[in-house]
Structure formats: C-alpha cells, structure tokens
Amino acid sequence: MPSIDLYDSLIYFTLMKKDDYINNLLAAAATTIATQIEDQIGDLGLPSTNAATALVTIRNHPDDSIDALRRVLSLTHSGAVRLIDSLEQDGLVERRRSDTDGRAVVLRLTANGQDSAEVIIGARERATRAIVKRLSKQQIAGLKPVLETILAVTTKDEESARRNCRLCDESACRPLGCPVEISAQEHRAKGP
Amino acid sequence: MPSIDLYDSLIYFTLMKKDDYINNLLAAAATTIATQIEDQIGDLGLPSTNAATALVTIRNHPDDSIDALRRVLSLTHSGAVRLIDSLEQDGLVERRRSDTDGRAVVLRLTANGQDSAEVIIGARERATRAIVKRLSKQQIAGLKPVLETILAVTTKDEESARRNCRLCDESACRPLGCPVEISAQEHRAKGP
C-alpha cells in the first residue's frame, strides 16, 4: 500500500529530524557552556587551560602522581612533566617523592596554588551561575536528575570519573552524592 | 530569637550547597560532553579542532569573509589567515575575492571540504547520540525546553549566535526554529 509507505517515510523523516534537533541542542549547549567556562578561566591569565585544570585536579587529589595527572589531562608523560615544571617554577605546585613508590613523584599545591585553585573554581562557577539564574525553579528541578543521568552514563571507570570532574569543586560536590563517584564505584564493584 | 537565626543560617547553608551542586553538575556535564565531541572530532585526524570548526562554519555560511570566521573562532586576523592557508593547501577550502568589498576574501568549501564537514558533523552527532539514547523519552522531552532556554540566554547577538552554533548542522536545525537564531533576531530587533 503506497499510502502507508508514504506515511512511514514521513514519520521516519520527522523522527530523524527530531533526533537531529535534540542532538544539536545538546551539543551546542555543551560547547557553549564549556567555552564560557574556558573563557572565564582564561581571563585569569594562567599559562594554559591545562595548567588551570591541573591545579584544580591536584587540589581535589593531593599526593597523586604525575602519571595520574597525565591521565586526567590526556597528556603524554613528558607533556605532564613540562606542565608541572612550569607550575613549580611559578610557585604553585610542589614535587615530593612518594613514600610508597620510589619512582613516583607526588604533587601538592603551595599556598599560592591553593589560592589559584579556588579562584579557578570560582571563575567556573561564575560561568554556570550566569546561566542557572536564568532558569526557573521548575527547570532547575527537572534538569538536575537529567544531568545526573548524563554524568552517570558517561562515567565508565575511575579514570573517566576523574576526567569528568576535573574542574569540579569536589569538596562541595562529594557530600551531596556526586553521580560521577557513585557511577565509578558501581563500575568498580562490578569489576573491570 | 537565636533559634530563628540558626534556622535561617541552616536554610542559607543548605541552599548554597544546593546551588553549588547544580552548578557543578551543569559545568561537569558540559565539559564532559564538549570533551567527548572534541575527542570524536579529534579521531578524524584533522590538523586541529579549529580547522574542523572552520570547515563546519564555512559550510553553514559560505562566502563569508576570513574576518567573519576569525570572530567565530576567536582568533587573531593572522591566525585565521594561517588556518585558511593550511586548509587551502589541503584542498578543503577556496579563497575568492568578494564582489562587494575589494579588501575581503570570502571562503567556500571544495568538494573534499564538503565531505570533511559532513564527517565532522557526524562525529559530533555520534558523541551526543551516545548520551541521548541513554535518556528516557520523558527526560528528553523535559530537557529540550531547558536547552532551548540555555541557548537563548547565552545568545546576545549575531556574533555569539555564530559561536554557539559553530559546530551545528544548521541545515537540520534551522527549519526547526533554532533558539539561537531566534534569540539573535530578537536582540537585533531590539537594537544594539
């Protein structure tokens, strides 16, 4: 029956279009917000986005190795070493020998580094707050569980958890049950 | 009454925490999605993210000048010129003299450039589709208007509209009433 085929095609066409639309919306919103965060952080005048990310990551997980940091930032070993070199020269980060692994160097923020990390987190929050305050209470209430789902499904292991939270204020997020950490724990429980 | 003060403080404290939480959620989700888009595009092996963005931008707005592109990518003039140099050398973009402005060079994709742009848009869609398919119909239905609001409030003029949509498949988005374009038009109507 040709009329049914036509109808099906129309439905299919319409659904595809709707899919395209929500995909475009999500992608555009994500890059827009991510860019505004980067812009806010960029205004602080740090050497690079990775430098800022490293500071926040070290703040959230002090005494972790350069190699752990490298994974979060998706850098090569040497790239991470250079980055730490410069942060150390700027007096923001301290290298220490690990007392559990003689090869590893673990990282800690200096007092200045702590301050910088707070400022970076504040800049990031400014970007999102400008958006959140334009949403209604209902929109925020509805958005929250969806964002939790998105973060849960994009977290497959401890490594992706670290990456997804790499700019987070984890001290504010953790006690409220960060969906990323929960998802990472669930994956660990289920095994690799 | 001290008990009231304490109660108020508690409310305040709790609200602040909740604000921190939604801010962290939104920021983390945005950077996570944006990173996955970048990773998907990065896998294509193009010279840089900006090269990919330029191709999609030129696809969506052919015969625009190098200077217009520069604004979308937040590059200096010379940076944009070098970028176009390399894309032209790779046979993806063509320079033409503008016939309305003797100074301007307008850009157009070659056939290969068109193909590349489609592939880039496909890579971006892969990233978001992997996330959207993990959401329920209700979640998607609720998310849509919130994303539209977010894009509307982050679009202040034509320039931010271009930036926010810089990786969009505008041919799919435009007929469905892209909130970014609508917001840009409204701002233009109200004047600068």
Add this chain to the structure above:
DNA sequence: CAATTTATATGCGCCAGTCATATATATGAC
C-alpha cells in the same frame, strides 16, 4: 637475580597561534 614493566626526566623538533608590520581598499570629513 635477570628480564620486563612502570614512572620520571630531557633533548629535539613541530605546529598553532600571536605580535608587529606592510599593503590595499573603503569610508567619512571637509
């Protein structure tokens, strides 16, 4: 205890992008 893996470090080099500057066209004042 030898062989392999893992963590950090360094020399070398690339490439994206900026700054300063040059040139051409357009626009506005008079």
Add this chain to the structure above:
DNA sequence: GTCATATATATGACTGGCGCATATAAATTG
C-alpha cells in the same frame, strides 16, 4: 575630489605547549 582614518588580508619573526625518542631509576615478575 582628496586627505585621514578605519578595515581586511597578508607575511616575517617568534613563542609556548606538547609530542616523539630516549635515558635512567625503581618496581615487578618469573
């Protein structure tokens, strides 16, 4: 019409971030 200024593109010189290859030291495994 012409002169001053603004705008668009182009190029030389340079830098910073980062990768690749390699070296060394410590840990692990057999």
